[in-house]
Amino acid sequence: MLIKSPSIILHRYPYSDSSWVVKALTASQGVVSFLVKGGKRHEFSFKNALDPLSFSEIVFKKTSKSELYFIKEASLIKWFPEMRNNLEALAIAQVMAEVILRYTPQEAELEKEFSLLLNAFESLDSSPKTSSILVQWLFEINDLWGYTIAIQYCVKCGATLKETPGDFFPELGGCLCKNCTSDSVPRANPLFLKDLWSFNQSMPLEKIPLMEKAFLLYLQRHLGSTQEIHSIQWLKEVRKLCSL
Ligand SMILES: [Zn+2]
Structure with a gap:
């Protein structure tokens, strides 16, 4: 056939x-x-x-x-000539390709994954690029595979978040409000918590690599996978080179 x-x-x-x-x-x-x-x-x-x-x-x-x-x-x-001309965009595309390759089942129907990836590549190929393309894509992939990251409400009390979350617990599924974390020192980096709130509000992010790492770890943890994504290291090196 x-x-x-x-x-x-x-x-x-x-x-x-x-x-x-x-x-x-x-x-x-x-x-x-x-x-x-x-x-x-x-x-x-x-x-x-x-x-x-x-x-x-x-x-x-x-x-x-x-x-x-x-x-x-x-x-x-x-x-995607523009994407290939930009080392960082290219490295981001490689991370996405590797995530799909390592974590999706062979020969399952993946129509939504296909359009998410194509949209992300289109964005990486256009200018100006949004710097949080990988963060957004990882968020959507988590959601698509049934591991929605709670950034709009507290996973403990269910209240809608109206400010920067108090903490982030991947094992509970996302953010906790400040009321529910008032007794303890947050485990998550304060800058990351601030970015989670910015992401929730569709505002620009400050520590993009931190968000990417957290959302990728979230995915790996929920998939129960120990398989590394090697191109994330390459992305890190590319950014170091580009910032020199
Ligand atoms: Zn709460």
């Missing part, structure tokens, strides 16, 4: 002398792995369409025997 699907290329690695394995998030079939024979040859025509982080339309054949699919046609829809 031939399937035609918009796809975002998540990862590509060499397989034997002349072939590639390409992993892509497809709109209709979730994450699939393709074996691309002769993919490394110079004259190979799908080349740009199978670049990591490209948005392409892929026609592929599903076989019942193998977990690797065969590509019949691949055409590039968008290469």
Whole structure:
């Protein structure tokens, strides 16, 4: 059976002398792995369409025997040139691709994940960029996978938050109000708590890396996963380089 699907290329690695394995998030079939024979040859025509982080339309054949699919046609829809020209945007896109690759089940229907990722890439490719794109995306992925981070109400008493939360407890699902934390010293960094409130109010954030780290840890904790996201370290290094 031939399937035609918009796809975002998540990862590509060499397989034997002349072939590639390409992993892509497809709109209709979730994450699939393709074996691309002769993919490394110079004259190979799908080349740009199978670049990591490209948005392409892929026609592929599903076989019942193998977990690797065969590509019949691949055409590039968008290469996100602005995103690739910006080291930080590129590193952010890599973090997103790795999260999808590591944490989503193979071949489940992932239509919402697909549109969230595509929207995030579109934002990373436009200017001016919103600096909190990764924070927003991680928040939405948590929500989509059933681990909504409570930032609007207190997870202990249920009251709607009207000011900076008193603390943040990932194991309870999010923020606690100041009334419920008045007896104890907050565990969370005060700057992070301030940013949680800003995020709730759609205001600019001050310590974006702290928010990204917290929302990623939140996801990993709720998934029960110990698998690291290696590209977050790369993002950190890129930011260090860019700030010099
Ligand atoms: Zn409370």
